[in-house]
Amino acid sequence: xxxxxxxxxxNEGPPKVIKNIFNNQEIENFLKLYKELPITVHNKKQNVxxxxxxxxxxxxxxxxxxxxxxxxxxxxKMDNLKDEKxxxxxxxxQESYNPxxxxxxxxFNFEDQIYKQTLIPLTPVGSTVIFKNRYYGKSTNFxxxxxELEKKDLKYGQNIRSKDHIGMFGEKAFDKEIHRKFxxxxxxxxxxxxxxxxxxxxxxxxxxxxxxxxxxxxxSVIDGKKIGLTTFTKR
Numbered sequence: 001x002x003x004x005x006x007x008x009x010x011n012e013g014p015p016k017v018i019k020n021i022f023n024n025q026e027i028e029n030f031l032k033l034y035k036e037l038p039i040t041v042h043n044k045k046q047n048v049x050x051x052x053x054x055x056x057x058x059x060x061x062x063x064x065x066x067x068x069x070x071x072x073x074x075x076x077k078m079d080n081l082k083d084e085k086x087x088x089x090x091x092x093x094q095e096s097y098n099p100x101x102x103x104x105x106x107x108f109n110f111e112d113q114i115y116k117q118t119l120i121p122l123t124p125v126g127s128t129v130i131f132k133n134r135y136y137g138k139s140t141n142f143x144x145x146x147x148e149l150e151k152k153d154l155k156y157g158q159n160i161r162s163k164d165h166i167g168m169f170g171e172k173a174f175d176k177e178i179h180r181k182f183x184x185x186x187x188x189x190x191x192x193x194x195x196x197x198x199x200x201x202x203x204x205x206x207x208x209x210x211x212x213x214x215x216x217x218x219x220s221v222i223d224g225k226k227i228g229l230t231t232f233t234k235r
Contacts, residue, residue: 002136003108004113008213011115011235015130015210021068022120026061030229031122033058034093037125053090053229054083062090065231073116073209076233079107081157084184091231092207093122099185099218102142103159104135105232106212113235114212119144119228121202126226129182132197133169134213137162142215144190165215169193182219203224 002008022030032074037057041050055062070076080089107114119128139159143149148161174183174191182199183191199219200208210216 002110002112002114004111005136007113007235008090008115008136012134012211012213015200015208015214016072017200017203018072018207018209019203020170020205023098024205026064027122029058029061030120031227033061034095034122034227034229035173037093040092044217048094050138051093052083053080053093053231055087055090058090065090066191068207069209069231069233072207073233076115079112079114079232079234081108087204091225091229093229095225095227097222097225099220099222102165102186102190102215102217103140104137104142104213104215105139106135106137107232107234108138108157110138115233115235116138116209117230117232120210120229121204121206121208121231122229124202124204125222125224126202126228127182127221128198128200128202128208128220129196129217130198130200130210131215132195133193133215134211135165135166135168135215136213140164142190165194166190166192169195182221183204183217186217202228 037051038127040052078088080091085091105117140162141159142165144163151161170193172193179188
């Protein structure tokens, strides 16, 4: 577990949605940047494309992003892994047609004081579910799928797999109606003890900010291609 949990908890709070923080031209600039970046991952089976925001791209957008986010959460450092040169990347663009499963983005260094993560929707397609439940380990995919749990040969930046959340938050069954409407891609038994804090329907121009210790996932409500920019911060 993280060594600075008490400091991390002092800076935690409920998720925030800042509406209309980016105008149409700025969103177009983010999409242009996305098209220019080289592909990092193209999983044709899952129909997912991931691109790292490298420092050599979008210098003006880097400044804009930092100024807008720091005006809300204060000073921060980026914590988005590094490229082949050992330089920090500014975030991760992801294009997908399918929901992302239950996980946290706690980083990979227990010495770090993790802080907030942000999501900028670049399409109106998509929604994100954030739970009240928290976990202070490394970046982790939570699953009860045995094949997933057996995956050990993970590459740099890939989340570990775990079922440690089962029983950690009690034994209360997850709400069946919420599962049917928003989380049908998840096995309901994988959500035991969890309680929803926010279901955020993506709005282009808005910004979602929440704590990196928060369990979260995509909702199963997706109608077409979604593109979003995620960044992770630390103190």
